[in-house]
Amino acid sequence: MKILLTNFHTGRGGGHDTYVVTIARALAARHEVFVGAPKTSRLLQHASGVANIRALPIEFPAKLKDLGRFVGAIRQLRALLERERFDVVHVNGSPDHRLVLLATLFASFKRPYCVYTKHNTIRVKRDFMTKLKARRATHHVIAVSKPAAQLLEGSVYADCGVSVIPNGVDIHFYAPFDGYAAARRRDALLGTRHAGKLVVGTITGFDWYKGTMDMVAAVAALPEDLRKQIVLVVVGTEPNDEQRKVIEALNMDEHLLISGFTDDVRDYIATFDAGFMVSHAVESSSFACREMMAMGRPVLVTRYASLPENVDDDVDGWIVEPRDTQAMTARLRAMLANRSQLPVMGRNARAKAEREFCNSKFIQETEEVYERAAA
Structure with a gap:
């Protein structure tokens, strides 16, 4: 499969960075894996240092008021999706999820299977944009915990299909020192x-x-x-x-x-x-x-x-x-x-x-x- 994992954070993304790099590193031996993140992000630096992962600098403007940056970012991502024809795009936050939606809306090429991970316990919004993301740019949702999954029940994502997949760590890397x-x-x-x-x-x-x-x-x-x-x-x-x-x-x-x-x-x-x-x-x-x-x-x-x-x-x-x-x-x-x-x-x-x-x-x-x- 051809997989694109995205994260919107500039600088350090905390657990999001760990999550994306862990998945990308593990799957790169069996699939064609890309990681898209802002050029100033710690995630992009980490992904660039891992063999078999293609790290792509992609900006995910967080505010719709940044119209100039938004239009350019949509065009860049749309061109990438049309060129690479990913099987899966895995988004990890609202800004990258929103940009994938806008880049694939009314697209003439086949839209990728879009996976969204719910990482936190912030209430799911019910505004127009969130409803549109759920309907047009979400094929499945991963919740990292049962409390996160409970927030998805009855939300706009309820019909997308939800899997609860707790985070794992590399127990060989994180091992006790002598x-x-x-x-x-x-x-x-x-x-x-x-x-x-x-x-x-x-x-x-x-x-x-x-x-x-x-x-x-x-x-x-x-x-x-x-x-x-x-x-x-x-x-x-x-x-x-x-x-x-x-x-x-x-x-x-x-x-x-x-x-x-x-x-x-x-x-x-x-x-x-x-x-x-x-x-x-x-x-x-x-x-x-x-x-x-x-x-x-x-x-x-x-x-x-x-x-x-x-x-x-x-x-x-x-x-x-x-x-x-x-x-x-x-x-x-x-x-x-x-x-x-x-x-x-x-x-x-x-x-x-x-x-x-x-x-x-x-x-x-x-x-x-x-x-x-x-x-």
Whole structure:
């Protein structure tokens, strides 16, 4: 088959980038795979470095008011679709979905089989454009979780056919470091200032819905003698000015290590004693949670969307209610009191990843959706 996967994000697209590259990399050996993304995107850079994937710079204007850019982008995509005659186009957001619709509307060439993935828990709109996308540019919908699929029930996409295909991770790439390598990374990151502390970390950054500031508040609520035994490590989006003011007001600067984006998060995960993924909005599933668990780290998650499906409470992680900083503080107390149990829980997390998170099932089921197009 000839497959085009698209993503609209300029810069970093987070889980969307991981999703598209994972599918493209796995299917490139068996199919002719193209990835279309803005020229400034991290996704395009990653796809360009993978053998057998053709990376195409495609702009997906997000605002209809950018009429000049819109017309040029429609013409570019229409010419590409007419020339390449893709069997499948797999879109991953509203801007790229909308552009595929406009590029194929009233087309004289055969329209490709269009697959749309619902990645988040944002309510499905019922406006004219969304209805048109569902009717004219969606043959099948993939939901990455049951909560995402529930949002599609009764929506304009209800008659398109929905498959629930949870995200998978490469458990061979995201594998635990040996003790010596992990200790070296830990020493390099923490230095003498934080040596011996409990390291609780995340690779999701400070985006508002990720709940990282809730964990900052949870640590701040600990008594001083316990607080000084913990360091929070946050990799990804850095705090904005308002968040920095809160961090300073809570006297949390000395208990927080902030790193920006990195192309390889494994060196950081290897330093964690435990991870956290405490989103309270938008999130549906989480690559980050599964990556940390695959590397042998128990993860604290919130009971939001599909996050608790990743974890067995008190076995390979912990579950708290969204925004419940008191419960988070209590879990931190328990981690400090039972540090010797964290490696055991980490091994359980790795075992869970091997049983349930391997990306082979994720790829197989996605490919089966594509094969229905060939049929």
